[in-house]
Amino acid sequence: MNVVRLVLVDDDPLVRAGLRMILGGADDIDVVGEATDGRDAIDVIVRERPDVVLMDIRMPRMDGLVATRQLRDRGSSARIVVLTTFDTDELVFTALREGAVGFLLKDTRPADIVAAVRRVALGEPMLSPSVTSRLIAVATRREDGSRQRTAHAMLARLTDREREVATAVAEGLSNAEIAESLHLGLATVKTHVGSVFAKLEVTNRVQVARCVHDAEPVSGSWNRAPTRDTT
Structure with a gap:
């Protein structure tokens, strides 16, 4: 069984703890690192070489958008899924353009979070049809x-x-x-x-x-x- 190496990036310790509990219980997922902001995330991801990264957008010192761009510039192969609350995270659009492979709402059901990580690790995007429609609607209104x-x-x-x-x-x-x-x-x-x-x-x-x-x-x-x- 191939084990998915995962890094969690979020400045909220409760969010990280919840994700660690949800994902750490899966036999095929190994949480190999955590970071509290984008700057620390780059160091952890370069060191641990994870398959998948769950990346918050709004963080101190360096946000997830800048971190995603810098990781791509460095040639990182980690597949980045941005974490968002949707209603307040408008930067998710730019994160996708910078190379993130999808997005995940923080209130997603635990089983769906585990399935999302597995899917992304296999090379598929994390696209929720209902959420995609809402995001596209917001983007379209601005263009x-x-x-x-x-x-x-x-x-x-x-x-x-x-x-x-x-x-x-x-x-x-x-x-x-x-x-x-x-x-x-x-x-x-x-x-x-x-x-x-x-x-x-x-x-x-x-x-x-x-x-x-x-x-x-x-x-x-x-x-x-x-x-x-x-x-």
């Missing part, structure tokens, strides 16, 4: 129509099958779930996902989701066109 037009133009590059795959990615489905939903082989799904990444000029599934949702105000039916590409 003018140019983002929607740009996203729509990018999505026009995709084949009909690739659009279906992109929509499924935006809904938070894993490759295996997409394969089952679209009745495709897993290898075929991986090929389509790679093609979507290349055509949309993105590097992670969060960015695909943003592009899909950004395009919807311009053309809410773009992803419902008849499927011609059946590969």
Whole structure:
């Protein structure tokens, strides 16, 4: 059994204690380090080389946003999931752009937190469909129509099958779930996902989701066109 090495970063000791209790009880997760701010987090993560990091955003000395950027600049392979309370953490958008692979609400159910860490460790994003919709709604209200037009133009590059795959990615489905939903082989799904990444000029599934949702105000039916590409 592969054990997931995990680092917890939060300035609230009660939050860290709660997460440690929840995650430490899983046989396949090992909490190898903790930090109280972004500056300490960088030292711990460089030293411990964890697979996954749960990173708070708002912290003293150095926040999670700066820490995430600096870790990426250093070439860290740790998969960073930002912790947020949603209503007050607007910096989560920038954290995702800086390379975080997803986000996790602090009031998420314990079983779902454990499942999220496992999923991220396997290379999947942490995208909760309901929370994604709320985050995208906030982001969209702040941006003018140019983002929607740009996203729509990018999505026009995709084949009909690739659009279906992109929509499924935006809904938070894993490759295996997409394969089952679209009745495709897993290898075929991986090929389509790679093609979507290349055509949309993105590097992670969060960015695909943003592009899909950004395009919807311009053309809410773009992803419902008849499927011609059946590969």
